[in-house]
Amino acid sequence: MRKVYSKIEEISGNVIAVTAEGVRYGELAVVHSSHGDSLAEVIQLSYDKVSLQVFSGGRGVSTGDEVRFLGHPMQVSFSENLLGRIFDGGGRPRDNGPTLEENLIEIGGPSVNPSKRIIPRNMVRTGIPMIDVFNSLVESQKLPIFSVSGEPYNQLLARIAMQAEVDMIILGGIGLKYDDYLFFRDTLEEGGALSRTIFFVHTASDPIVESLLVPDISLAVAERFALQGKKVLVLLTDMTNFADSMKEIAITQEQVPSNRGYPGDLYSQLASRYEKAVDFEGAGSITILGVTTMPGDDVTHPVPDNTGYITEGQYYLRNGRIEPFGSLSRLKQQVNDKTRKDHRAVMDGMIRLYAEYRESLEKKSMGFRMSEWDNKLLKYGYLFERDMMDLSVNIPLEQALDRGWSILSDCFEPDETGLRTELCKEFWPTRGGEDAKATA
Amino acid sequence: MTHATGKVVGVNGNLVAVEFEGQVSLNEVGYVLLGDKRLKSEIIRVRGARAEMQVFELTRGIGIGDTVEFSSELLAVELGPGLLGKVYDGLQNPLPELAEQAGFFLERGVYLNALSRETVWSFTPSVKAGDTVTRGDSIGSVPEGIFEHRIMVPFHFGGSYTVDSVVEAGEFSVTDTVATLKDEKGNQHELTMVFEWPVKRAIDIYAERLKPADPMVTKVRIIDTFIPVSLGGTYCIPGPFGAGKTVLQQITSRNAEVDIVIVAACGERAGEVVETLKEFPELIDPKTGRTLMERTVIICNTSSMPVASREASVYTAVTIAEYYRQMGLNVLLLADSTSRWAQAMREMSGRLEEIPGEEAFPAYLESVIAGFYERAGKVRLKDGTIGSITIGGTVSPAGGNFEEPVTQATLKVVGAFHGLSRERSDARKYPSIHPLESWSKYPTIVHPRKAEYARELLFRGNEVGQMMKVVGEEGTSTEDFVEHMKSEFLDAVYLQQNAFDPVDAAVSTERQVHVFDILFDLMACKLKLETKEEVRHYFNALRQRFLDYNSAEWDSEEFKKLENEIRGMIDEKRGEYETAAQELLEEINA
Numbered sequence A: 001m002r003k004v005y006s007k008i009e010e011i012s013g014n015v016i017a018v019t020a021e022g023v024r025y026g027e028l029a030v031v032h033s034s035h036g037d038s039l040a041e042v043i044q045l046s047y048d049k050v051s052l053q054v055f056s057g058g059r060g061v062s063t064g065d066e067v068r069f070l071g072h073p074m075q076v077s078f079s080e081n082l083l084g085r086i087f088d089g090g091g092r093p094r095d096n097g098p099t100l101e102e103n104l105i106e107i108g109g110p111s112v113n114p115s116k117r118i119i120p121r122n123m124v125r126t127g128i129p130m131i132d133v134f135n136s137l138v139e140s141q142k143l144p145i146f147s148v149s150g151e152p153y154n155q156l157l158a159r160i161a162m163q164a165e166v167d168m169i170i171l172g173g174i175g176l177k178y179d180d181y182l183f184f185r186d187t188l189e190e191g192g193a194l195s196r197t198i199f200f201v202h203t204a205s206d207p208i209v210e211s212l213l214v215p216d217i218s219l220a221v222a223e224r225f226a227l228q229g230k231k232v233l234v235l236l237t238d239m240t241n242f243a244d245s246m247k248e249i250a251i252t253q254e255q256v257p258s259n260r261g262y263p264g265d266l267y268s269q270l271a272s273r274y275e276k277a278v279d280f281e282g283a284g285s286i287t288i289l290g291v292t293t294m295p296g297d298d299v300t301h302p303v304p305d306n307t308g309y310i311t312e313g314q315y316y317l318r319n320g321r322i323e324p325f326g327s328l329s330r331l332k333q334q335v336n337d338k339t340r341k342d343h344r345a346v347m348d349g350m351i352r353l354y355a356e357y358r359e360s361l362e363k364k365s366m367g368f369r370m371s372e373w374d375n376k377l378l379k380y381g382y383l384f385e386r387d388m389m390d391l392s393v394n395i396p397l398e399q400a401l402d403r404g405w406s407i408l409s410d411c412f413e414p415d416e417t418g419l420r421t422e423l424c425k426e427f428w429p430t431r432g433g434e435d436a437k438a439t440a
Numbered sequence B: 001m002t003h004a005t006g007k008v009v010g011v012n013g014n015l016v017a018v019e020f021e022g023q024v025s026l027n028e029v030g031y032v033l034l035g036d037k038r039l040k041s042e043i044i045r046v047r048g049a050r051a052e053m054q055v056f057e058l059t060r061g062i063g064i065g066d067t068v069e070f071s072s073e074l075l076a077v078e079l080g081p082g083l084l085g086k087v088y089d090g091l092q093n094p095l096p097e098l099a100e101q102a103g104f105f106l107e108r109g110v111y112l113n114a115l116s117r118e119t120v121w122s123f124t125p126s127v128k129a130g131d132t133v134t135r136g137d138s139i140g141s142v143p144e145g146i147f148e149h150r151i152m153v154p155f156h157f158g159g160s161y162t163v164d165s166v167v168e169a170g171e172f173s174v175t176d177t178v179a180t181l182k183d184e185k186g187n188q189h190e191l192t193m194v195f196e197w198p199v200k201r202a203i204d205i206y207a208e209r210l211k212p213a214d215p216m217v218t219k220v221r222i223i224d225t226f227i228p229v230s231l232g233g234t235y236c237i238p239g240p241f242g243a244g245k246t247v248l249q250q251i252t253s254r255n256a257e258v259d260i261v262i263v264a265a266c267g268e269r270a271g272e273v274v275e276t277l278k279e280f281p282e283l284i285d286p287k288t289g290r291t292l293m294e295r296t297v298i299i300c301n302t303s304s305m306p307v308a309s310r311e312a313s314v315y316t317a318v319t320i321a322e323y324y325r326q327m328g329l330n331v332l333l334l335a336d337s338t339s340r341w342a343q344a345m346r347e348m349s350g351r352l353e354e355i356p357g358e359e360a361f362p363a364y365l366e367s368v369i370a371g372f373y374e375r376a377g378k379v380r381l382k383d384g385t386i387g388s389i390t391i392g393g394t395v396s397p398a399g400g401n402f403e404e405p406v407t408q409a410t411l412k413v414v415g416a417f418h419g420l421s422r423e424r425s426d427a428r429k430y431p432s433i434h435p436l437e438s439w440s441k442y443p444t445i446v447h448p449r450k451a452e453y454a455r456e457l458l459f460r461g462n463e464v465g466q467m468m469k470v471v472g473e474e475g476t477s478t479e480d481f482v483e484h485m486k487s488e489f490l491d492a493v494y495l496q497q498n499a500f501d502p503v504d505a506a507v508s509t510e511r512q513v514h515v516f517d518i519l520f521d522l523m524a525c526k527l528k529l530e531t532k533e534e535v536r537h538y539f540n541a542l543r544q545r546f547l548d549y550n551s552a553e554w555d556s557e558e559f560k561k562l563e564n565e566i567r568g569m570i571d572e573k574r575g576e577y578e579t580a581a582q583e584l585l586e587e588i589n590a
């Protein structure tokens, strides 16, 4: 029988301290107060002083409340019974289903031995040319959508989730708006995916410490399913809320901040979550798609900045479109040499020209005369944005590549594209040259 | 000497406070006993009878009163034959072997021998009884891949020794005794082929440090030609995320003309190491006919692995590099990313509640970075052979802004700066090294004056480009415009290089010199072109040809054919030499 401690000596923010013995680092305790029970985790030991982070927050905790240590770290139940269910950040049911207590597993477990990893090899087709052609998504990739608030990032997330061929989806909501949660639920239901989805949803009105558990719980469950052979897609939205919770807690604990108030271990904390993405040889995989909202549309803000250094690229959502600049899939080269032989060339060539288009556009906005070349670029940029970038475009990769050649041939001569002669010979649409001359 | 012991009195993240009895030293290794596990730790501060230790493992489950055993030894690595081809974590734990034992996940508290005790090596002695030796001297050698691996008197053996006995040539495992030495006091010392060396102490057993002057050819044109690195030199690659730091290091690890490459994957993505891990055993080094893995050691302490061993990992890497340098080899150490190493120091410094410096990095950041790069260098060993360590570190500056502590501290000590630019990577201009902002103190592989000329052209071309943004193309003279187009052309066909093209990916010195001369010829002369449209068309066509030329196999028919076409196109529009070029050529020919 574990001892109950009934004297809380310090309460500061979400952290309380008691004098206790035999307690272990990372252990869980129940804090019993007049508002009900809350879990708490041991975050520091110093002689017999034990500091705990209270998941439901320090507010309302009184010095006379009881603390009972459980002798184990945070756990979550793992079984098929999770499917179709909705839980909060602490793993308690949010729907009307029963509390699950069988087969408890620890969260935040050790990382995969790098030598057991394999090179990712399966492209996840999304039907979105800005992804499939320019920044292919790959099974086991970890990749966030960078976006300012107000952009349809959750819509994009849901669309990719529905179109990706995965066995199951785990949605980790962190500070999620209730409406957004309903949107996900409805979309997955309409798509018939609800029964293979698990929700761990922390909403904006839930206690802040609980938000920190969401990625760990989601990923611990994902890991088990993946080991059983499932292709799991984990959606984490919004990881900026996760980082902000860490910041808030670090500040109340008076840690020295490194950058704009964020703790010095922000990078390691984010990495230990994102690195859970993996393709297990001989078993399943975890693909992580996240959302990272950028405060002030500033990609150098510590959260997107640290995230970008960790994840395998990012989709930069802006004005309702995936921007070619700033967007990146670091794993694309693992798959885009096996699709079609013009894939890489079209990808590089079209983006280079689009970069030039942006320059011409800038010149134009400054009132300079447009040269013949500028005019070609302007036309190109317009077509590219309309027929490739627009998120309403939903076509398979091969069709998108063909469309790419047709846009190029509508605007340029082959040797103006910087594409290798041999490829132009094979893929340049025959009528294109004539059209381009006629319209130039 | 008996080892000290202690009890845990505090746990804060990966920092554990211990009250101890006996003697301990800074950087001494200790183990926290947790059930049947021993968690490796290192003392990083001592105050009275209280030591603070960074634990190289997850600390979950540690409690007050847990026993700590100290080892009286500093954090060290094992040195001996068999390091090449290995994949280690930051503490030299062999990862594939660990996986055999523990499966998919890293299990804490499992420490395996860095070098296999079973493998036998064929040892040939090079000393005989009665010879006098000192630390670092060879007593024999074993073949390790294509190298003659010197078996040396352990580096911590002070004073001089007489060889008492040495085995005959034969097969031995690393722990077999191969020789017995007698010190000045007459004490006997048995030598095996393996010994340990503390990672944070530089190995400085050489006659002389030499100036790095010979090129470390990377086969990346922009580097070798414009911002070169020398054997024994240091360079850094700062750049925002996604700019191409890792790809550039991966390319270099494959193609660099050195004997041995140590890859330190420090605190970044595990997936990136896996590419190296899986591909290198398949890739044949054309120079040696062996796989690339046989010249590579991978130290892999990626971002989700314990942060304290991340801090140690760069030292593990550089110590192994120093060991091979002692054999007269050229070693290249690539660390990706040194910022994660610096952040590991920052995390620990924060837990120790040290007074923070800029951006909460510890005040000693600069001296630690300097100390690390200082371990590079070209040396003449005591036996006259030359060895070198070249260190290239990536830097991941917060927000991509180079005005931050790690970048700045690094720039103070390195010999070359390869700054990656977001603008260039956005425009898919790879490698995205900024040609104007980057610099190097080392000599180029092409004619230095010609390289200087080309670089000036790049500067002027860029100036014209900037000016055109203000005054427009119409406000620019054709002469200036040509200047601009020449520099853009040089950028497109020479500075940029397609890492995924089998030919273009790696360009030999010979080819660089050859191609650069053709380009110099073009840059040196005025062109008979009238209108800007004509200029543009000319360069577009020439660029097209040149890109095809870049992907043509060296000296192939295709190569020669395209070269003739290119030379023809240049000759067709050739005017007289630019004044500066004329002077330069006269000077060179004089």
Ligand SMILES: Nc1ncnc2c1ncn2[C@@H]1O[C@H](COP(=O)(O)OP(=O)(O)O)[C@@H](O)[C@H]1O
Binding pocket: A328, A329, A330, A331, A332, A333, B239, B240, B241, B242, B243, B244, B245, B246, B247, B248, B430, B431, B432, B497, B498, B499, B500
């Ligand atoms: N030399 C190159 N050629 C082609 N693509 C490149 C090159 N360098 C980088 N890239 C692209 O940029 C991506 C990011 O590069 P990486 O080296 O991982 O960046 P960093 O390490 O700076 O974050 C790669 O996945 C690849 O798609």
Ligand SMILES: [Mg+2]
Binding pocket: B245, B246, B247, B268, B336
């Ligand atoms: Mg990188």
